[in-house]
Amino acid sequence: MATSSLAFAADDLLDERFECLIEPNTVVKVSSETAGVIDEIMVQRGAGVKKGEVLFALTTGRERAAVELAQAQLDFSQRKVVRNEELYQQQLISIHEKDEMETESQIAELELKEAQENLKIRSIKSKIGGVVVERMAAAGEHVGAAPVIVIASIDPLHVEVVVPAEYFGTIKKRASALLYPFDPIGGEYKARVIVVDPLIDAASGTFGVRLKLPNPGYRLPAGLGCEVKFL
Structure with a gap:
């Protein structure tokens, strides 16, 4: 009976679309390991940065x-x-x-x-490649352990999906999926399952799934809603 129910759920899964949210794969709040006065901030909000690039410098x-x-x-x-x-x-x-x-x-x-x-160490470099999403200080300010720059890594993106418990066991790690971002982006994109939560949330009757979505050239923004169809 359990096998039969799982088979029906797997068939239904191919016809279903689930709402999802596109997110950065990592968000890093960059601070200085030593206290001091900011001499210069080299990046603006929205700027792309490379791993190892200097973000800001303290007086020296x-x-x-x-x-x-x-x-x-x-x-x-x-x-x-x-x-x-x-x-x-x-x-x-x-x-x-x-x-x-x-x-x-x-x-x-x-x-x-x-x-x-x-x-x-008075020159603070980025540990990741990504996009500057926030500047939290300015030149001339004294900083300690508080963040100065926030960077989001958005290639690849992560896609978070909440799936009803009836589909538990039908979605496998490394499975393929099609992603449909909401307007104004639209389109169809291929993604792959990288995490299937092993536990079901009793309160909501759901479990979580995470997909990896390649994002060369930062063509897709993080924070956008979407729908996903598992293949």
Whole structure:
């Protein structure tokens, strides 16, 4: 009986269209890992960004000065090591003194790397490719852990569908589907099932399905309603 019911549901599924919602596959709120004053924001709302692209930068006066100081200290310590190598060969300084100078040089090198890293993190880069959907601060503002830029990744898109429980077991992962965005977009697009919720919501008598929808050139906007037909 259960097998028969499932077969009828599978037949009905091919004739049904279900309402759905097109969403970004990821939304990232970008903040700075260090506090500071925003020097410049490089992107506007609606702009496309690539992974690794600089989104905004904090002021860097102190950090640049710290790098220059650390570089000067490293250069001095390295010259000191070179000058005293001959003295060591002539046994005019001890192995302890030689080791101490070499250690100072190694410490200076580490301090330079730390200063360079502190400067580097003042330029905040995007971890994903996508579209800027919101700017939450402006140049001249002091920021900490609060988000400054919000980026949505919209290629591919995710499509969320709520399906009646009677179709549970008829929709399989990797199944194909046809998507029909509402006006003003319209058209027909191919998508693929990537998630089928393993649980049924008792209150609504439904379960969730997620589809992956390729979106080259950002031809489709996120946030649009749609209908979907499973194949």
